[in-house]
Amino acid sequence: MAIVSRGFRGRRVADPRLPPGQYLERGFPVLSAGPTPRADLASWTFSITAQGTTRASWTWAELQALPAEDIVKDIHCVTKWTKLDSVWRGVSLDTLLDAVEIAPEEQFALAHCDGGYTTNVPLADLRGGQAWIAYGYDGAPLRPEHGGPARLLIPHLYFWKSAKWVRRIDLGTTDTQGFWEQLGYHAYGDPWKEQRYWGD
């Protein structure tokens, strides 16, 4: 039983779309560990690798040529804010993963980004219309501080899993912990179970 803080009333926006411990935010806060990297679209590629080999790779133009979707999702940041109905544009990971051969035991993904950031996610969470490579936000190109030119979008997990500036997804047979996951944040990060930190 939580202890009561005397006289605290709070704002009480009871919204069933708010996971536990989250509050409603209308802006779009930025969170990252370092400076915003600068990308050169002429040499930019996104690739899927596994066991040390490149299984598929797309240039910026090739990615743009793939079928894109408009995505409207709630996003939940581990720093407590939730933003409802955020509007994205991007390519489904299903489309990208369908282009490569994946061995049955390759069930774990580690996303690699410009700036050195990594994050891990089970392959199953990238499939089934749950994840995208997003390059548009709110009707405009995704701005660099929000992860442009392209970021992972996995809205059913805490937003640090939606890695900014993503360049590569590496598939493996074991779960390798990513950047924040090594630094005390939860390996999976389900906002509805409030899996913020180790042991949650």
Added chain:
Amino acid sequence: MTEAPDEVADLVPDEVPHALPWRVATLVHRRQETPTAATLELDVPGWRGALAGQHVDVRLTAEDGYSAQRSYSLASPASMGLPVAGAGTPRIALTVQVVDDGEVSPYLTDDLGIGDQIELRGPIGSWFVWHATDPRPVQLVAGGSGLVPLMSIARTHAACGSSAPLRLLVSVRSPQDALYSEELDLLAPGVQVTRVWTRSGPPAWSGPVGRIDADLLRATCLPPDQSPRVYVCGPTAFVEAVADALVDLGHDPELIRTERFGPTGT
């Protein structure tokens, strides 16, 4: 393309994942820092200590069970907490800047009374931290309440007598909004503190008033050729602008660590 992995490993406080339980914290002292910011000293039985730069999650719960959580940086120095008279319940300090119409910050600065209790857990964030044993020069750049975790670093640096060169650049609206003014003036000789007023300076001030720009960063910060580790904390737009300008000046992006508090952008 990979972050120096050894360094990340070094930063992991425990090999074995440990849970972060909620702990009950009792307000034992409040100091009004400015008309709109207060430092809260809290006794936290069971607190295990922290590195400089880390934060806690605070949870407030109302009579009927409604609760709200926010993050607040530790202002107190690493591990040691604040000095405790007598037998020691661990004590930590937070500095909270009121956000108008905020749900949590006005309660913490105005309503929480001495002896009242809140819950918190932590320490959280093993990246935006400074290790007291790190000999590398340190450059701190703070905007507004972003000074709080950087003050923890400066206090830790002082408490352990570190000989790492340290400079602090603080951007603040006006003297009446400035946190920790007297303490900053007393920081060890050799610690260079520069203040930049964004709205108005002190009465006799003849220097510039305005935002931090590249020229000012070049003039006041440790130069890139000394490879300082740079910590930038403040509102998002401030952190973006400063980190960008530092990279332009030749600072290695890998040595720049950032933390953003809001206000939020679009």
